[in-house]
Amino acid sequence: MAVFNLKKREIECKIVYYGPGRCGKTTNLEYIFKAYKKQVEGEMVSINTEGDRTLFFDFLPMELGKIKGCDVRVQLFTVPGQVQYSSTRKLVLRGVDGIIFVADSLEVRREKNMLSLKDLQQNLKDYGLNIFKIPMILQYNKRDLADEGMPIMPIEKMEKDLNRQLKVPSFPGSAVKGDGVGVTLQECLKRTLHSLQKQFNWAQK
Amino acid sequence: MKNNIAIAGSLTFLNLSEVFQLLGSNASTGILRIISRYEENPGIIYFLNGNPVDAVCGSLSGLDALFPLFGWTDGDYEFSLEPVEKKIQIRKNRMEVILEGLKMLDEGMIDRHNPITYRSKKISTNRKSSADLPLIKGPLVDYMYVADEEDYQDGEIIIQQGKHGDWSWVVLSGIVEIQKETPKGPIPFLRVGTGSFIGNIAAYQIKNTVRAYSAVSVGEVQLGVLDSQRLSQENAKFSHGLSRVVISLDKRYKQCSNRLADQLIKKKQSDDIIKEKEPIIKQGENKEDAFLIDEGTAFICRKTDKGNILLARLEDGDFIGKIPFLNLGHEPFSASVYASDDLKFKSLNLDDLQKEYDHLSTTVKNMIENISAIISTITTMLSE
Numbered sequence: 127m128a129v130f131n132l133k134k135r136e137i138e139c140k141i142v143y144y145g146p147g148r149c150g151k152t153t154n155l156e157y158i159f160k161a162y163k164k165q166v167e168g169e170m171v172s173i174n175t176e177g178d179r180t181l182f183f184d185f186l187p188m189e190l191g192k193i194k195g196c197d198v199r200v201q202l203f204t205v206p207g208q209v210q211y212s213s214t215r216k217l218v219l220r221g222v223d224g225i226i227f228v229a230d231s232l233e234v235r236r237e238k239n240m241l242s243l244k245d246l247q248q249n250l251k252d253y254g255l256n257i258f259k260i261p262m263i264l265q266y267n268k269r270d271l272a273d274e275g276m277p278i279m280p281i282e283k284m285e286k287d288l289n290r291q292l293k294v295p296s297f298p299g300s301a302v303k304g305d306g307v308g309v310t311l312q313e314c315l316k317r318t319l320h321s322l323q324k325q326f327n328w329a330q331k
Numbered sequence: 332m333k334n335n336i337a338i339a340g341s342l343t344f345l346n347l348s349e350v351f352q353l354l355g356s357n358a359s360t361g362i363l364r365i366i367s368r369y370e371e372n373p374g375i376i377y378f379l380n381g382n383p384v385d386a387v388c389g390s391l392s393g394l395d396a397l398f399p400l401f402g403w404t405d406g407d408y409e410f411s412l413e414p415v416e417k418k419i420q421i422r423k424n425r426m427e428v429i430l431e432g433l434k435m436l437d438e439g440m441i442d443r444h445n446p447i448t449y450r451s452k453k454i455s456t457n458r459k460s461s462a463d464l465p466l467i468k469g470p471l472v473d474y475m476y477v478a479d480e481e482d483y484q485d486g487e488i489i490i491q492q493g494k495h496g497d498w499s500w501v502v503l504s505g506i507v508e509i510q511k512e513t514p515k516g517p518i519p520f521l522r523v524g525t526g527s528f529i530g531n532i533a534a535y536q537i538k539n540t541v542r543a544y545s546a547v548s549v550g551e552v553q554l555g556v557l558d559s560q561r562l563s564q565e566n567a568k569f570s571h572g573l574s575r576v577v578i579s580l581d582k583r584y585k586q587c588s589n590r591l592a593d594q595l596i597k598k599k600q601s602d603d604i605i606k607e608k609e610p611i612i613k614q615g616e617n618k619e620d621a622f623l624i625d626e627g628t629a630f631i632c633r634k635t636d637k638g639n640i641l642l643a644r645l646e647d648g649d650f651i652g653k654i655p656f657l658n659l660g661h662e663p664f665s666a667s668v669y670a671s672d673d674l675k676f677k678s679l680n681l682d683d684l685q686k687e688y689d690h691l692s693t694t695v696k697n698m699i700e701n702i703s704a705i706i707s708t709i710t711t712m713l714s715e
Contacts, residue, residue, distance in 0.1 A: 129356055138356065171427040173434055180434070182426055206434070214433040217348050 128223055128322055130196070137193055139322060140201045140221055141314055144246050145228035146238035147178050147207030150267040153301035154228060155181045155204055158311060161304060167199070175206040180214065187315050193323055200315065207242070219249050224261040224318030226310055228301075229288055231268045231278040236287065243288055257292070261317035264289055264296035265310045270303055337361065339409035347401055348429045350408055355381040355425045361413050367406035368470040369444040369526070374400040377415045383428055385420040393420040394428075401432035402441040464508075464519060465708050469526025469701045472501050476562065476694040477555035483548040489529060492545045497538065498556065499530025499698075505552030510545045511592035517545060518595050520588060520712070521705065528701050529554070533581035535566035536574050543585040557694070565692055572679050573687050575623055576657075579649040580702055583631075583659070586643040587709045594713060610667035611674075612652065618663040620678055621652030627674030633666040635714040642666060642710060655681055656688045656699070660707035 128139040143151040170183040185200045229239045247257045299306025358381040365374045372389040386397035510517040631643040
């Protein structure tokens, strides 16, 4: 649910990075904050939560143009992964327009990925949203760990685990190095704005 | 001052973080007041261009005053458009304040202010300890009705089940454990805290009541003895309908807590009475009326995953149906009513009842509300 701000002639929409604890959501956002400094508006807000950090900042995607003459402002959020932060997670997901699900490539985290995806589906359902309909992108993070000899899952296996039913675009990534971070965000922005445009055109008829 | 209120409502519908976001996206300047019945002082937050710049609550100010307000989940807010000429005490961006506030709530660093709290399951590893029993608090105590104060040490018995007594108390501080005497010894089933009442609500209607449960102090407890003369005078003016409702409420409390005690000691409960019968009020029905029983028996049952659970067995003089100011978690939304073949009843005039309720003193209203909260909690425990 994007918010129209008539005073500023802006459309505010929300993209949330979701995923199990320590999968690299925060690293993704930190990279974006540094690498796309020009498009970031205001400060990065960081809340220390146990074993994780919850980040938030405003992002102005310039290259994607305007919707009905309004600028688009995107709020980028990460959710705290730990189970106990249910109010925080719920607030962050409220009114979400697009989701980037960051999955951990480490073999030992296989179950955590699937549980988190299920949790996402339930939380969306509580808000009356359907995981199959909301714009969503998968990112298979920590691909670089293979170089260090850590056991990681092949992409095909992760696709099968997580994306068999969703069938959404997915990208390998290495948030620490910045690989795949930009392309994941761009694709999600494109899909989110496309879906918003579709909603508004439909409303006009 | 009241005429420039731009938005007002209940925090149970839009919580504080949502109100913040609304004011934020509107870049509003003005004063947000929130009030809770569980707090003496209102919370006041000053907004400048959509961002909170200062807050006051009691003797606290700035962020120290603001964060605890996120725990006020049951209350009202109003936002008035006023010029704010405050020195800026809070420099955090509103989203940061919201996330930080909710984080503190999730971590248990700030208290939730609503009538019923459950200790988080994590802490309670020992089933026998009563710390994982629900704790029921009441709204602010009205000292007009407190005649005297009494202090109790840990483990003192305040009232004993089975003994006669008409006195009632309100908990001023500390926690009191409510127990049922069973063949297997006393079983705690509930804890009550500040603002909750101990005693029989019906004691001012019918004299010489018998205590339905025992109450034991946990740690140091301070109780306020209720002014029974004042309460009796007010009770004497009750209409027949209200008087029946109050007496019947006490009965429901007794029966539900007996059921719970039976369940806790795993005594078999029979609910054959209601087999092969059609309910007269079906669970989930949207019925807006209530009745007084003249003859026969009515059974209040809740349908759960485990089958039908009998909550109460009611007879002549008891009420059934929906009383607008009671929230028991019983019929018509959450329980069915079955009737014996000879059941006769007459309908209650709910408009008159509601009007009478509105004019009751705060303490009597609090007592009624407190007993409803307790019944609703016991009912939930029964069906789990």
